[in-house]
Amino acid sequence: MDDIVVGPLDLAARVDDALAVQALAFGLSAEEVGVRRHIVLRHLTNPGARALGATTPSGRLVGFVYGMPNDRTQWWSTVVEPYLRATGTEGWLDESFVITELHVHPAFQNRHIGRALLTGLTAGASEPRSILSAIDTESPARALYRKLGYRDLARQVVFPSAASPYVVMGATLPLHG
Numbered sequence: 388m389d390d391i392v393v394g395p396l397d398l399a400a401r402v403d404d405a406l407a408v409q410a411l412a413f414g415l416s417a418e419e420v421g422v423r424r425h426i427v428l429r430h431l432t433n434p435g436a437r438a439l440g441a442t443t444p445s446g447r448l449v450g451f452v453y454g455m456p457n458d459r460t461q462w463w464s465t466v467v468e469p470y471l472r473a474t475g476t477e478g479w480l481d482e483s484f485v486i487t488e489l490h491v492h493p494a495f496q497n498r499h500i501g502r503a504l505l506t507g508l509t510a511g512a513s514e515p516r517s518i519l520s521a522i523d524t525e526s527p528a529r530a531l532y533r534k535l536g537y538r539d540l541a542r543q544v545v546f547p548s549a550a551s552p553y554v555v556m557g558a559t560l561p562l563h564g
């Protein structure tokens with residue numbers, strides 16, 4: 388990633404660029420992009436929300452990550468809470484920095500950009516741990532999360548709007564970067 392710079396991202400200003408990356412990396416329809424756009428902009432009103440971007444020398448955005456301190460009243464937390472309670476890991480919802488999205492453009496993957504985005508964002512967190520959800524399959528994302536110290540807290544977590552079940556993972560900070 389010699390020519391790629393990872394640094395703070397004004398995600399509200401670059402939301403369309405970021406969602407274009409996400410659409411390619413994760414596979415989003417135009418309709419889903421529209422829905423995500425509202426969700427991202429709403430998340431960014433949370434005072435603890437932070438984002439990092441990966442950009443080329445010409446300023447093209449090729450990856451991004453964002454997250455915020457967990458808030459038990461927010462939708463994501465209320466969905467995962469009973470699953471964590473069932474595995475005795477519910478305490479991970481307190482004093483935890485949530486990774487909401489992490490995506491790297493397919494043409495720029497496997498260059499340690501995802502790793503740099505995730506370790507960089509969590510390095511700025513004051514919370515002692517981090518949690519996230521990922522599709523419950525052996526994906527590149529899951530391999531990256533495991534490598535950085537995230538472990539499974541609950542599996543087969545069903546989000547009402549999602550086609551596939553998710554895994555919730557947690558890691559103590561700082562990550563094994």
Ligand SMILES: CC(C)(COP(=O)(O)OP(=O)(O)OC[C@H]1O[C@@H](n2cnc3c(N)ncnc32)[C@H](O)[C@@H]1OP(=O)(O)O)[C@@H](O)C(=O)NCCC(=O)NCCS
Binds near residue numbers: 502526527
């Ligand atoms: C997950 C994602 C962000 C990783 O970004 P990336 O820049 O390609 O990842 P990195 O190059 O930093 O990979 C770091 C580590 O992750 C693991 N990893 C990454 N890609 C992998 C793959 N295809 N297969 C297996 N392990 C992989 C490896 O352990 C790698 O470490 P190594 O280089 O020492 O072997 C990227 O694959 C992506 O955008 N995927 C689609 C969107 C997505 O699933 N986002 C997460 C939603 S939960």
